[in-house]
Each structure stands twice: as structure tokens, then as C-alpha cells.
Amino acid sequence: MTTPVPPPSGDAHHQQVLHDNLQAAARNTAQEQASRLRLYPGRWTRRDWAHASLFATLGVLVVALVPGFSQAMQGEDAPQHDVVTMSLALPPLTAAQRTAQRAHDNWQLVTVERGQTLGSIFSEMDVPASTMHRILEQPDAKAKLTRMRPGTELGFDLAQDGSLKKLRYDRSDTERVELTVSGDAITEQVIERPVEIRNVVISGKVGRSLFHSARQLGLSGANINTLTDEVFKYDIDFNTDVTQNDRFSVVVEQTWREGELIRSGPVQAAVFTAKGKPFSAFRYEQDGKAEYYNADGRPLKKSFIRMPIQYARLSSRFGNRRHPVLGTSRMHKGVDYAAPTGTPIMAAGDARVQFRGVQGGYGNTVVLDHGRGHTTLYAHMSRFGNVRQGQRIAQGTIIGYVGTTGMSTGPHLHYEFRVNGVHRNPLQHTMPEPDPLSGRALAQFRQQTGPALARIREVEDVIYADLPARPDPDRQVASASRGGNGRG
Ligand SMILES: [Zn+2]
Structure with a gap:
């Protein structure tokens, strides 16, 4: 995050409110022992303000860590904290594994390109094909290395004479495999790499380009396509209806490993405010099929598209x-x-x-x-x-x-x-409305969406504080549940 986002406005009042809110949020964050947000104590100097927008962005990402979407629905006593960082319960690296990792930093990394095969990579590395064939006798290696996608990373550890000492590849997000070649024998070692799952609220303004702004804040291209081509396409025309000051807040599950964002999950919830009007969407899975619904549990998707063909x-x-x-x-x-x-x-x-x-x-x-x-x-x-x-x-x-x-x-x-x-006549017939959620599904949906919406509102309160407040009782509840450790 080296590029500061432009300040939300040049308005000093807004800056002050933003500063106060960020400080309050930071205090809450610290109390939850998840703080990585550092704010300057006391009044800020003019120079400090130059960095305010960067802190605001950090603030969004750090303050906004919310309890897992699925976690939040697991019971009445689900945590109601403002900030919770969750880690997957994976065993930490053992001391032996750490030493092993340090001892081998002679890795030459090769990123597989389109059209490359294991054979062509081995020949480029001058490793004999016989070594490759022995490696492919390992069932796991065979399954993984004969079907590599472009972008896959392989590590080669070569001896002075150019022979292969070790080959490594990632079997999954959390498991790295190291194959050690000694003579005709190959030994396999699996190294656990802990990942951390974070549910974050990402919020920002459209600015000059929705795609650019959203990418900068950490939404994936697929996330953005979900918003524009799936979730909001029936309500918002992204070619004409959207202005620079319109804003979006999106809950996504991110997978981090060793300080690096490795994957963004699907959009869990989103609020898009276009021309002052908020449109909300929540992902809900039923019978293994995920769809997006509005806050009342009505599907956003229409049951029929009017024209089954484009540009005709x-x-x-x-x-x-x-x-x-x-x-x-x-x-x-x-x-x-x-x-x-x-x-x-x-x-x-x-x-x-x-x-x-x-x-x-x-x-x-x-x-x-x-x-x-x-x-x-x-x-x-x-x-x-x-x-x-x-x-x-x-x-x-x-x-x-x-x-x-x-x-x-x-x-x-x-x-x-x-x-x-x-x-x-398909051009005149009133198409049937899709069935809304009801009964148990609706109750479960509300249990899931409530916390997500509350988090989005908290984040929006922090960042867009000087906008007119929405007359909304839900928001009062969300504020009250903070437990009175507000601005002090
Ligand atoms: Zn015809």
C-alpha cells in the first residue's frame, strides 16, 4: 500500500471528523488487541495531514476486520466485537521446520509460463530427464506436476555440479512439498504454511474509475465484476448512473499467507450508494447454490432477462x-x-x-x-x-x-x-417475481446479514462521517453495541 488514496474532500471539517473517528476506531481496535493502526497522539500538524488519507485507507482495512460471516451466524453468543482477527487453526511451524527453511535459501524459482511443460523446464535448468522421471514416480508429485497451470512456482536447489538437490512446489495454499534427491532415492517433506482468513470491509469512493479505486483498495477483478455484472446490474447502470462521489462498501473474505494477500473470496455483502441512494446485496447459499438478495431476502436476479441475446x-x-x-x-x-x-x-x-x-x-x-x-x-x-x-x-x-x-x-x-x-408476448408479459426467502431460510439469512450490514455501517460511519446521518434504527443498535468506549 504505497499509493495514498486522495483525501475524501478538501473540507477541514470532514478531515477533523475523520481524524476523530479514526482515533476512536483505533482505540477500539487496540482494546481488541488487534491493532496495527498507529495514529499520532494529540493534534496533528499540517504535515501529518498529508498522510491522513493513507492512514484512512489503513484504517479501513484494519478497523474493518469483522467476525467471519459464517462464524457470526453460529449462535446467539457470537462475538459482537468491533474488531476480530481470525486465524485458521493450523499448527505453527516447528523449530526444525524453520531451521530447514532457513538452511535452504539457494532456491532458484521458476514461474511456469503458458505452453511450458515440466520436461521443458527441466531441460532449461539442465537437469537430466532421468531425474524428472524419478520424481514423477512419486504419486503426489506426478498428480501435481503433470498438470501445472501458468503462474505455478517451482523451486530448484542445485548442487555445485548442477545436479538437482531439491525440488519444491506448493501442493495447496497451506502445504509446500520439498523433494530431496540423493542418489536414486527421493524423500518427501511437507511443510505447513499457515494462512489467515480475514473478513474485511473494503470501502471507498468511485473516483475517476470504479475499477481502479476498488482494485487499489484490494478488491479482486472478479469481486468488481460481481458487483457490476451480477449483483447491481438490474438497479444501477454503471455506464451512466455512477458519479465520482458514489461509494461502495464490500465484505469479502481474504486469505493471507506470510503477509501476502493470496486470494479474495466471493463478495459476501455489498452496499453501493449511487446518487445518495443505497442498494444492498447479500450472498446467501441455499441447497449449495449461492445467490444475492436484498436486505428483505428478495433475490436481486430477475427470473427472466427480457432479451436472450445481446446487440440484436x-x-x-x-x-x-x-x-x-x-x-x-x-x-x-x-x-x-x-x-x-x-x-x-x-x-x-x-x-x-x-x-x-x-x-x-x-x-x-x-x-x-x-x-x-x-x-x-x-x-x-x-x-x-x-x-x-x-x-x-x-x-x-x-x-x-x-x-x-x-x-x-x-x-x-x-x-x-x-x-x-x-x-x-415476451416484450409485454409481466414476468413472475422470483420467490423471496421465507421461513427458516429467511431467519437464517437475517442472522447472517445483520452483522455484515452493521459492520459496513460502522465502517461507513468512520470514513464518511460528515454525510447526513440516515434515520435508521438499526444503526443506533450497532452503535450501542460498541459498549460505550467511543470517543471518550
Ligand atoms: Zn419468428
């Missing part, structure tokens, strides 16, 4: 028309979208594939069953997507590509929407 022109509407091939007047039972051959066609909603094959004048056709009497049909495809009959697929899955098979005058998608067997 509506070329024929629903209703009576002269048939372009037959020349007679007949009912057009769907809508047509003209698009180039090969344009992907998406499943309009979650579904089971009811039919995939050739259907008379429809040519290559897919019919999807969405449950509750709703089916959709997609015709004239040039080819099918990677879906089989009977398969369950998610909304947006590519089921095929635009073509002109069957009775058709040019490349287009013919799309039908049926409710209980009756054709409806």
Missing part, C-alpha cells in the same frame, strides 16, 4: 403478420431478433433443458422449462451451446448461436415465451 435488432414482433416464407397471413408466436450468425443466445432464466434438437421449420431448436408453467423456445440456431437435454442450467448460460436453419430467410433468433402452454 428486433426484426419481427409478436402477433399477426404475413409469413416471410409462406407468404400467408398467420400468427407470429414469438419475436425475432436479427443478429449475425454465431451471436450467442442465452437462457432467459434458470431452467431445465427440455429439448435440444431439430424441430421441423424451427431448425436447430432448444426448449427450456423454467418451472411454474413457464417455457421458452429458441429456434433457427446455427449450432448448439454446450448443454444437454435434461441438464439444469443457470440464467445467462449460452445455449446456442444465431443461425438460419429450418424455415428462415436469414440469420435471426426466433424466441417464444409460453405460460402453461399459451404463447405470450
